[in-house]
Amino acid sequence: xxxxxxxxxxxxxxxxxxxxxxxxxxxxxxxxxxxxxxxxxxxxxxxxxxxxxxxxxxxxxx
Amino acid sequence: xxxxxxxxxxxxxxxxxxxxxxxxxxxxxxxxxxxxxxxxxxxxxxxxxxxxxxxxxxxxxxxxxxxxxxxxxxxxxxxxxxxxxxxxxxxxxxxxxxxxxxxxxxxxxxxxxxxxxxxxxxxxxxxxxxxxxxxxxxxxxx
Numbered sequence: 001x002x003x004x005x006x007x008x009x010x011x012x013x014x015x016x017x018x019x020x021x022x023x024x025x026x027x028x029x030x031x032x033x034x035x036x037x038x039x040x041x042x043x044x045x046x047x048x049x050x051x052x053x054x055x056x057x058x059x060x061x062x
Numbered sequence: 063x064x065x066x067x068x069x070x071x072x073x074x075x076x077x078x079x080x081x082x083x084x085x086x087x088x089x090x091x092x093x094x095x096x097x098x099x100x101x102x103x104x105x106x107x108x109x110x111x112x113x114x115x116x117x118x119x120x121x122x123x124x125x126x127x128x129x130x131x132x133x134x135x136x137x138x139x140x141x142x143x144x145x146x147x148x149x150x151x152x153x154x155x156x157x158x159x160x161x162x163x164x165x166x167x168x169x170x171x172x173x174x175x176x177x178x179x180x181x182x183x184x185x186x187x188x189x190x191x192x193x194x195x196x197x198x199x200x201x202x203x204x
Contacts, residue, residue, distance in 0.1 A: 017073075030142035032203050041143050 003060045006034045006051045023047050087199075128189075151199050156192035160184065163191075 009019050009030075013037070020027040025044065032038035040048065040060075049056045164184055171178050 016118055026142045026145060028203070029142055032144055037203055038147065044143060 001039045001060055001062055005030070005048070005059065008054070008059065009029065009034075012052070019051070023052055026039065084169050148196065148199050148203070152192055152196035155195040155199070156188055159195070160188040163187070 005019075009016070014022070016025050016030045023030070023044065024047070029038070029044075030042045031039055045056050045060060049059055052059060167178055
């Protein structure tokens, strides 16, 4: 699954560690998500969408 | 100067140190599981007697219990879904490898005869394979 996490994070000026802290996950999780090696659970996708003020489908695409 | 992830050089160094420390701890635990298996193997040679077998069984039981505790602690300490996904993958992979290995050994025993490996070692073998799989999977996602 493709996603725009890295791009949106850069827009916000957040580091991976900062995003991980805000989303209550590990930095390794953010790294895996951004590299497309791991697809998030629905609750985590909602959390990320809320943090970026976007809809899930604006961030993740199949 | 920040890197792509927005980390300073000091933070990156600290992260490397944390990784190395964690790796050392995991290697220590892995050796901790391998050692009882080797000791058990030596304690129960052919004709070693009932006492040696009891000692081997006890060491193996402790090894399995330690592995199970290790897994439970790691699982419950981590509330991160990705970490848990890695744990689940490692368990599944280790289970598959252990079953495949046991099947191969079983077939070899059928073909060549004689007990090659005691069946009691399947559980500690699983523990060891699990740790190796966990380390390998963790590094594959980096």
